[in-house]
Amino acid sequence: MSESSTREKNRGTKDHAESERSGRKSVDSAASDAGTVDQRLEGLPHIEAFGHRYHASGKIFFPSDRAERERNEIQHRLFRLCLDGELTATRLPRDVGRIADLGTGTGVWAVEMAARYPQARIVGVDVYPMQRRKGVPPNVRFAVADVEDAWDGFAAADASLDFVHARGLAGGVRDWPALLRRARAKLRPGGLFEMTEIHMQVFDFDGKFAETEAFPGFLQLFRDLGARVGMEFNPSPLALDWLIDADFEKIVQRSEILPLGTWAGDEKLQARQALMNKIIADHLDNHCGLLFTKCGLDKADFEKKIPPLWEELRRLDKRPYITAIFTTARKPRE
Ligand SMILES: C[S@@+](CC[C@H](N)C(=O)[O-])C[C@H]1O[C@@H](n2cnc3c(N)ncnc32)[C@H](O)[C@@H]1O
Numbered sequence: 001m002s003e004s005s006t007r008e009k010n011r012g013t014k015d016h017a018e019s020e021r022s023g024r025k026s027v028d029s030a031a032s033d034a035g036t037v038d039q040r041l042e043g044l045p046h047i048e049a050f051g052h053r054y055h056a057s058g059k060i061f062f063p064s065d066r067a068e069r070e071r072n073e074i075q076h077r078l079f080r081l082c083l084d085g086e087l088t089a090t091r092l093p094r095d096v097g098r099i100a101d102l103g104t105g106t107g108v109w110a111v112e113m114a115a116r117y118p119q120a121r122i123v124g125v126d127v128y129p130m131q132r133r134k135g136v137p138p139n140v141r142f143a144v145a146d147v148e149d150a151w152d153g154f155a156a157a158d159a160s161l162d163f164v165h166a167r168g169l170a171g172g173v174r175d176w177p178a179l180l181r182r183a184r185a186k187l188r189p190g191g192l193f194e195m196t197e198i199h200m201q202v203f204d205f206d207g208k209f210a211e212t213e214a215f216p217g218f219l220q221l222f223r224d225l226g227a228r229v230g231m232e233f234n235p236s237p238l239a240l241d242w243l244i245d246a247d248f249e250k251i252v253q254r255s256e257i258l259p260l261g262t263w264a265g266d267e268k269l270q271a272r273q274a275l276m277n278k279i280i281a282d283h284l285d286n287h288c289g290l291l292f293t294k295c296g297l298d299k300a301d302f303e304k305k306i307p308p309l310w311e312e313l314r315r316l317d318k319r320p321y322i323t324a325i326f327t328t329a330r331k332p333r334e
Contacts, residue, residue: 033132034066037106040129041065050289050299055127057146061171061231061290062105064128071283072105075168078275079196081268082256082324087113089254089326090194092163096120100155100186102147102166102179107131107140109167114140120162123154127172148179151186159188167196170233171287180239180246190333193248198258199323200234209320214308215260219322221305222288225295236325248329260320261313276322280309 041064045056052063062068083089087109096117101110104124114122114137122140124131131142143154147169155161164183173179183193200223202209202216209216226233235242236253243251259273260280288302313320 033134049293052289054290076108090328097162099163103169155186163192177242187331191331193329195327197236204320214312239327243329250330254326255323257321263319
């Protein structure tokens with residue numbers, strides 16, 4: 001692969017990037033495909049909690065239903081806004097070949113990557129068969145598998161991948177170091193790795209936001225419940241050590257502000273803030289159903305926590321934000 005980056009010269013790509021920068025939607029949402037997706041999920045065994053459908057294994061804290069697919073697509077737009085319309089924080093060579101997208105969700109990233117890199121062969125992997133069927137380019141395929149199991153169904157040979165992408169997987173991975181070691185083994189020498197997660201901690205510019213307030217308190221509860229069920233919901237701070245231990249190099253973390261509430265003045269931050277507010281308003285329970293239920297808390301316990309969050313976020317004297325962390329690394333060339 002050559003290191004020359006010519007992404008901006010790709011016309012289709014530029015159009016996508018342009019619409020994402022302005023906050024407009026660049027692709028049809030998975031909603032247009034919802035009927036087909038629902039039929040595929042229909043007969044599958046599942047666990048129900050807070051009105052959401054979770055994987056029967058009980059180890060995946062993401063549901064598969066329409067609400068989560070909608071959240072998936074909103075979050076995709078949010079990450080693209082953070083990357084100024086790009087799809088990766090990694091500088092990929094234009095002739096990038098084999099790509100695996102771990103926990104592909106609706107497959108929106110894989111589909112857009114395929115349009116951007118028509119010569120690439122992309123496999124999107126997920127425990128749920130909930131990927132789009134319409135408008136999927138021929139260089140994308142989807143596989144149903146747990147990425148913590150063997151990768152035989154999608155990347156059987158070691159040293160066969162050019163790029164491994166893992167975004168929003170926290171909530172479905174019990175053993176991150178093992179996953180990263182496997183990613184390294186599957187990458188060819190010089191192959192690239194990227195993981196992206198929301199960092200589950202509230203910051204603010206004025207130092208006024210105490211950990212005891214509603215939003216930080218809610219995230220703390222979420223992390224504590226995660227610890228009780230053996231799930232690390234906030235892997236980014238630990239990822240640096242894991243990647244070093246797995247023998248990656250060129251490890252870089254990029255942090256992007258996601259404003260909460262109503263304070264953002266800058267147009268770019270306002271666009272992120274609007275999407276964050278939508279996720280909090282419509283989808284906060286998506287990832288809480290199974291977690292809370294497993295820890296003996298019910299929907300009423302969850303609902304009691306929401307009004308103080310909104311009260312807090314509506315206050316104009318504070319400027320809270322969380323962050324999205326993009327972590328990139330390379331397998332040594334040897
Ligand atoms: C938050 S969504 C992100 C989807 C996609 N990566 C994106 O950013 O648009 C997380 C997805 O990862 C999947 N997932 C979580 N843990 C997984 C695992 N161990 N194996 C396969 N898929 C997993 C979930 O089913 C869910 O669809």
